Amino acid sequence: MSRTTGDADPRTPGPRSATTEQLATALAARTDAEIADLLAARPDLAAPPSLTAMAARAVSRPSVERALALLDATELAVAEAAVALAPVRRPTAAALTRATGLPAQAAHARLHDLALLVKDLPVAALAEALGPHPAGLGPALGELEALLGPAAAPTTRAALRTAMTGAPESAVRTLEAMTWGPPVGTAATLPEGAAWLVARGVLRALSPTQVVLPREVALAARGGLTHPVPPAAPDLGDARHVPPHVVAAEGARAAEEVVRLVVALLQAWQHSPATVLRAGGVGVREVRRTAASLQVGEGDVALLAELAGMAGLLTQDGDEQVAWAPARTTADFLEDTVTERWAALAAAWLGSARTPWLVGTRSEQGTLRAVLEPTLERGWAAGLRTRVLAALASLPVGTAPTAAQVRALLAWERPRATAPEPTVAAVLAEAERIGLTGAGALTPAGRALLDGAPADDVAAALADALPEAVGELLVQGDLTAVVPGRAVPELADLLGLCAAVESRGSALTVRFTAESLRHALDTGYGADELLAGLAAYSRTPLPQPLEYLVRDTARRHGQVRVGAAGAYLRVDDAGAVAGLLGDPALRGLRLRTIAPTVLVSPAHPGDVLDVLREAGLAPVLEGSDGAVVLDVGPRGTPGGAPRRGGRVGRGSRRTAGLPTYPGAAPTTYLRRTSPTELGPVVARMRAGEEQARRDAARHAGDAPPATDPVHALAVLREAARAGTPVEMVVVGALGKPERRRVQPVSVDGGRVRATDLERDTELTVAVHRISAVAPAAR
Numbered sequence: 131m132s133r134t135t136g137d138a139d140p141r142t143p144g145p146r147s148a149t150t151e152q153l154a155t156a157l158a159a160r161t162d163a164e165i166a167d168l169l170a171a172r173p174d175l176a177a178p179p180s181l182t183a184m185a186a187r188a189v190s191r192p193s194v195e196r197a198l199a200l201l202d203a204t205e206l207a208v209a210e211a212a213v214a215l216a217p218v219r220r221p222t223a224a225a226l227t228r229a230t231g232l233p234a235q236a237a238h239a240r241l242h243d244l245a246l247l248v249k250d251l252p253v254a255a256l257a258e259a260l261g262p263h264p265a266g267l268g269p270a271l272g273e274l275e276a277l278l279g280p281a282a283a284p285t286t287r288a289a290l291r292t293a294m295t296g297a298p299e300s301a302v303r304t305l306e307a308m309t310w311g312p313p314v315g316t317a318a319t320l321p322e323g324a325a326w327l328v329a330r331g332v333l334r335a336l337s338p339t340q341v342v343l344p345r346e347v348a349l350a351a352r353g354g355l356t357h358p359v360p361p362a363a364p365d366l367g368d369a370r371h372v373p374p375h376v377v378a379a380e381g382a383r384a385a386e387e388v389v390r391l392v393v394a395l396l397q398a399w400q401h402s403p404a405t406v407l408r409a410g411g412v413g414v415r416e417v418r419r420t421a422a423s424l425q426v427g428e429g430d431v432a433l434l435a436e437l438a439g440m441a442g443l444l445t446q447d448g449d450e451q452v453a454w455a456p457a458r459t460t461a462d463f464l465e466d467t468v469t470e471r472w473a474a475l476a477a478a479w480l481g482s483a484r485t486p487w488l489v490g491t492r493s494e495q496g497t498l499r500a501v502l503e504p505t506l507e508r509g510w511a512a513g514l515r516t517r518v519l520a521a522l523a524s525l526p527v528g529t530a531p532t533a534a535q536v537r538a539l540l541a542w543e544r545p546r547a548t549a550p551e552p553t554v555a556a557v558l559a560e561a562e563r564i565g566l567t568g569a570g571a572l573t574p575a576g577r578a579l580l581d582g583a584p585a586d587d588v589a590a591a592l593a594d595a596l597p598e599a600v601g602e603l604l605v606q607g608d609l610t611a612v613v614p615g616r617a618v619p620e621l622a623d624l625l626g627l628c629a630a631v632e633s634r635g636s637a638l639t640v641r642f643t644a645e646s647l648r649h650a651l652d653t654g655y656g657a658d659e660l661l662a663g664l665a666a667y668s669r670t671p672l673p674q675p676l677e678y679l680v681r682d683t684a685r686r687h688g689q690v691r692v693g694a695a696g697a698y699l700r701v702d703d704a705g706a707v708a709g710l711l712g713d714p715a716l717r718g719l720r721l722r723t724i725a726p727t728v729l730v731s732p733a734h735p736g737d738v739l740d741v742l743r744e745a746g747l748a749p750v751l752e753g754s755d756g757a758v759v760l761d762v763g764p765r766g767t768p769g770g771a772p773r774r775g776g777r778v779g780r781g782s783r784r785t786a787g788l789p790t791y792p793g794a795a796p797t798t799y800l801r802r803t804s805p806t807e808l809g810p811v812v813a814r815m816r817a818g819e820e821q822a823r824r825d826a827a828r829h830a831g832d833a834p835p836a837t838d839p840v841h842a843l844a845v846l847r848e849a850a851r852a853g854t855p856v857e858m859v860v861v862g863a864l865g866k867p868e869r870r871r872v873q874p875v876s877v878d879g880g881r882v883r884a885t886d887l888e889r890d891t892e893l894t895v896a897v898h899r900i901s902a903v904a905p906a907a908r
Contacts, residue, residue, distance in 0.1 A: 146216045147257060148248035150844045154185035156248050158819065162812045166805035168245060169812070172197055177811045179838060180818035186841035188245045194255040197244050199547035203361035206545050208237035210265045211356040212247060213257045217270035218346055222250050229356045254851060265356040266311020270345045274334050283331040285346035287353065293330050301326040305343075308333075309351040310358055313343040364538040369531040372569040377528055381573030382595035385472045385565025386616070387634075388437070391424055392475060393464065395434045396443060396456045398423045403453030404435075406446055411500025412454060429489070432501045433563060436486040439502055440478035454502060467619065469589035469596070476564055476579050476588065480519070483511045487556035514549050518557045519580045522572040530570030533558055565592075603667040609675055611668075613638040621667050627653055628660060642676055647683045657684035695730035697738045700752065702727065715745040842903040846882055849905065850874035855887055859902040860895055871906055 157165060158181050165184075169175055174196050178184040187193055201209060211229045212221040219225060226234035241247040246256050257264065271283055284293040294302070300323030308315060315324060316339055324341050327333040333341040349356075404416040412435065414428075421431045435454075438444050445457035463471060485508045488499050499505060521539040525531065531539070533555035541548040549557075561567045566576035575591040583591075600615040603625075611629065613621065614637050628650035629640035650660055657680050665672050701707060704726045711721055711729070719731040719741055731738055735751060742749045751759040842858075849856045856874060859867045872884035872893070883894045 146251070147254040148189075148251040149254075149848055150182070150185050150189055150841065152251075153189060153245060153248045153253065154182040154819075157181045157185055157245070162809065162816075163805065164243075165812045165815070166808040168243065169808050170805045171200065171244060178815060178818075180822050181815050182819060182822060183838035183841050184815060185245075186838060186844040189253040189255050189844055190840060191255045191258055194246065194253065194259050197246055198256075198259055199544060200244065201240075201544065201546070203363075203542050203545050204232055205237040205240055207232065207265075207357055207361050208234045209241055209246060209252070209256065210260055212238075212241065212250075212252050213260050213264040214267045214345065214349075214356050216252055216257075217272060218349065220250050221247075221252070228354060231355060231357070231360045254848065263311060263313055266313065267345045267348050267356070268313030268342045274342070274344055278334060278336070281331055281334065283334075283344055283347055285344075285350055287350050290332070290347065290350045293332055298323060298326060301332075305332060305351060308343045309348055313345075313348060314340065315342075316340045361542070363542050364535070366525065366529070366531055366535050366539070369525070369529050369535055370570065371526075372528045372530050372571050374528050377530075377568040377571045377573055378595040379568065381565045381568030381575065382592060382597075383565075384563060384568065385476075385575070385592055386468060386596065388434070388564050389468050389471045389475065391426065391430070391434050392438050392443075393471075394424050395420060395431070395438060396460055396464075399444075399454060400456050400460075403447065403455040406452045406454060407500055407503070409497075409500065409503050409505075411503030413500065414498075417501055430563070432489040433486045433560060435501045436484050436489075436506070437475050437479060437564070440482040440484055441475050442478070444502070467589070469592045470585070472565065472575075472592055473579075473585045473589040476566060476575070477585065479560070479564060479566075480515050480579060481512050483507050483509055485511050486560065487553075510549075514553070515557055515561075516580070517543070518554060519561065519566065519572060519576060522567065523577055523580055528571050530567075601667055602669060603664065605664065605668045605670070605672055605676060607673040607675055609642045609673075609679065611640050611642070613640075624663050624667075627655070628664075642679060644679065644683050647680055648687060651684055651687045657681050660684075693730075694732075696733045697731050697735040698724075699729040699731070699738070699749075700727060701729075713745060716741060839897075842900055843877060843897065845903045845905065846874045846877045846900075850876055855906040857904050857906040858895075858900050861899050861901055867901060 157168075160168075165181075168188075169177075169184075172188065172193065174193050175184055175187050178187055188197075198206065198209070207230050208226050211226050211234075215221040215225060215229060221229075223235045223238040226232075226238055238247070246253060262269075271285070275281070284290040294305070297305075300321060302323075304315070304321065304323040304327060314336070315333075317324070318339060320328070320335070320338065320341065324333060328335050328341060332347055333343055335341050343351075352358075398420055402419075404412045404420065407413050417428050417431050417435075420435075421428045424431065424434075426434075435444070441463070443457055443460050443463055444454050446452050447455045463474065466474070485506050486501075488506055489501050491499055493499055493505060517540055518536060521536050521543070522529070522531070524539070533551055536558065537548065537551045537554045540554065558567070558570075561576070562570065565573065566579065567573060572580075573591075574595060575588055578588045578591040597616050599618040600613060601618045601621055602614060603621065604612040604614065606612070610632065611625075613625070617625065617638060625638075625640050628647055629642050630646045631638065632641050633639045647660070651657075655663075661672060661677060661680055664676075699710065699721065701710070707723060707727065707729060710716060711723070719733050719738060721729045721731050723729050733741075739749055739751060753759045845856060846858075848854075853873070855871060857869060857871050859869055861867050870884075870893075871887045873887055875883045875885060875892075877883075877897075880897050881894055882897060882900065883892065885892050
C-alpha cells in the first residue's frame with residue numbers, strides 16, 4: 131500500500147518549531163510599543179539585557195507555562211492545534227480555523243503577540259508544555275520512521291477509507307477508540323483487530339504489546355479536525371437575577387457595616403493591643419476577645435483584621451511584648467468620610483496578596499494558620515480577586531451566579547489557571563462581606579473599583595447607593611434613643627462615644643448607660659458639653675432621667691485617678707522639692723509633684739539615677755517594698771534589668787511602622803508594570819542587542835561571545851533537539867576557560883551531556899561552568 135499524503139509529505143515536513151534566533155529576529159522587527167506590550171503581558175521576562183536574551187527567556191519551559199496560563203479556552207485549543215499540525219503542515223490561521231472549527235484568526239494573532247508562535251511555527255517549549263499527545267494525537271510519521279523505520283500509511287480520508295475496506299468489526303472499533311485519543315494502546319497480547327490495522331499501516335507497533343496511531347492517520351480519521359467539539363463559553367442562563375436597586379442597597383449596607391467594624395477593631399486594639407504570636411500572627415484567644423467586643427464571629431475578626439492590615443492601618447508596637455496596634459495612618463483614615471474609608475479598604479483588598487480565608491486551616495507543617503501571620507501571602511490572590519470581579523462584571527447587571535458558575539467562567543477564560551471552587555467561593559464571600567457585591571451581584575461601586583476609577587469616584591459610587599443621612603435623634607424616657615435612618619457622621623461619632631447599640635437596621639437604636647457615658651467622659655467630654663451635643667440632634671427636650679444619669683456619672687467620674695510613671699522621687703524635706711523642679715539640669719526628666727514630698731518622671735529609674743548623679747546629687751534606688759536596693763545591676767538597673775529606651779530627652783520613643791520580618795507586612799500588593807513604563811527597558815534591550823552583535827563580529831573565528839545563561843541553555847536544548855553542533859566555553863576547575871566543539875545530547879538537572887566532536891569522547895558539564903555558547907558550523 132502506498133502512502134498518500136494530504137497538504138504536505140510527512141516524510142519531509144517543514145520545521146516543527148521556531149528557534150530562539152528566529153524569535154529574536156521577529157522581536158527585532160517589532161515596534162518598541164509591541165515589545166513593551168509583550169513585557170507587560172509576560173512579566174516573568176523581567177528586563178532582559180537584549181532582544182536575544184528576551185527570546186531565550188520567552189522560549190524557556192517555565193515561561194511558556196506561565197504564558198499558557200494567560201490563554202482562554204479558544205486560544206488554548208488553537209495553540210494545541212498549532213503544535214499538532216506543525217509536523218504535518220504549516221499551522222497558518224486558515225489551517226487552524228479548518229482544524230479547530232473555530233474562527234482562529236484572533237487567537238492566532240494573540241499567540242504571535244505572546245511570542246508562542248513565530249511565523250506560524252510554535253516555539254519548542256510549547257509542544258513540551260502541552261504534553262506528548264497534543265489534542266489527543268500521537269507522534270507524527272516522521273518521528274515514528276526515525277524510530278521504527280519507514281512504512282506505508284494512509285494519511286488522507288480517501289486512502290484511509292480504502293485501507294479500511296473489508297476491515298473486521300474489531301479493527302473498526304479499535305480505530306474508533308484511538309482516533310480521539312489516547313493514541314497509544316497496550317495489551318498483553320495484540321488483539322486481532324489491532325494486528326489487522328498494523329498490517330495495513332493504520333497503526334504502528336512500538337513493541338509486541340504496544341501500538342500507536344500516527345498523527346497523520348488520526349487527522350485523516352478525524353476529518354482533519356484536532357478537537358471533537360469546539361470549546362464554548364459556559365451557559366449561565368439559569369443564574370439568579372437580582373433587581374439593581376436591591377444590589378446597590380445590599381452592597382451599601384455591607385460597605386457601611388464593614389467600615390464601622392474595622393473602626394471598632396482599631397479602637398479595641400488601641401485600648402488593648404493584640405499580642406503577637408511567635409510566628410507573627412494573632413492568637414485564638416485575642417481573636418475571641420475581639421469577636422466578643424465587636425459582637426461578631428471569629429471568622430469576621432480574621433477578615434476585619436486582615437483588611438486593616440492590607441490598608442496599612444496596623445503595625446507591631448511594644449518593647450517587651452510586641453502587639454498589633456493601630457498605625458499612625460489610622461488618624462488620617464478616621465478623618466475621612468465613610469465612603470472614603472470604604473474606598474481605601476476595598477482597593478487594598480483588591481490589590482493585596484493576603485488570603486484571609488485560610489485562617490484556621492492547617493499549613494503543610496500541620497500548624498494552624500493565624501490572623502495576620504506571614505504565611506497567608508499568596509502571589510496569585512490579587513489576580514484571582516480581579517478575575518472573579520471581572521467575571522461578575524461580564525454578566526448582565528444584577529446577575530448573581532453561584533460559586534460553581536463563576537468557576538466555570540474562570541475555567542473558560544483561563545483553563546490552565548483556574549482556582550478550586552472553594553477558593554472562588556471564599557473570594558465571593560469576602561466581596562459580599564466588604565460590599566463589592568450585593569445579594570451576589572456586582573455593585574456599581576465594585577464595578578467602578580474594578581474599572582480602575584480614582585478613589586474619589588469609587589467613594590462617590592458608594593455614596594450614591596447609601597440612603598440619605600439624617601441628623602435627628604428621638605430620645606425616650608427609658609434611656610434609649612432612635613435614629614430614624616443612617617446617622618450623619620457627627621451624630622454617629624457622638625453616639626459611638628456615649629451610647630451602646632441595641633439594634634441596627636433601617637433605624638439605629640441605642641441605650642445610654644453609666645458605662646457608655648463614662649466612655650464619653652474619658653475622651654474629654656464634660657456633662658454640659660455632652661448634654662448640649664445630644665440636645666442639638668433631639669427633636670424634643672432631653673428627658674430628665676438622661677440628664678440625671680449624665681450629671682451623676684460626671685460627678686463621680688475621676689474621683690480616683692490612675693496614671694503611669696517611669697520612676698518616682700521621694701525626699702525627706704518638702705523644701706527640696708522646689709529645688710529639684712527648678713534645676714535646669716533636671717529639666718529633661720519632666721518632673722512633677724503628686725504629693726508634698728513625692729515627684730514622678732516618665733523616665734526609666736536607671737536614667738533618673740544617672741541624671742541626678744550628673745547634677746551632683748546622691749540618690750539611692752528604692753525597691754517596690756520601699757527598701758533601699760543595695761545589689762544594683764549593670765548601668766543602675768535593679769537586678770540587671772535591661773533598659774527599655776535611650777537617654778531621656780533624646781527621642782527614645784519607638785517609631786511605629788510595618789513589621790520587618792520576611793513576608794509579614796500585610797500590605798503586599800502585586801502591581802503589573804504598564805507598557806508605557808517599559809519604554810526605557812526596551813531602549814536598553816535594543817542597545818544591548820546592538821552591543822551583542824558588535825561583540826559577535828569582533829570575536830568571529832575566535833571564542834564564541836558570552837551569552838545570557840538562559841540564552842545559553844536555550845541554544846543547548848535546541849542543538850540537542852535538532853542534532854546540531856555548538857561551540858561552548860567551559861570554565862575548568864582552576865578557572866581557566868576552554869573552548870569545546872560538542873554535540874549536545876541532553877540538558878537536564880543542571881547538567882549538559884554532550885559528545886566532544888574533536889576528541890570523540892562524551893562529557894558531562896555542570897551548567898554553571900558554561901560561560902558561553904554559540905551554534906557551530908557543521
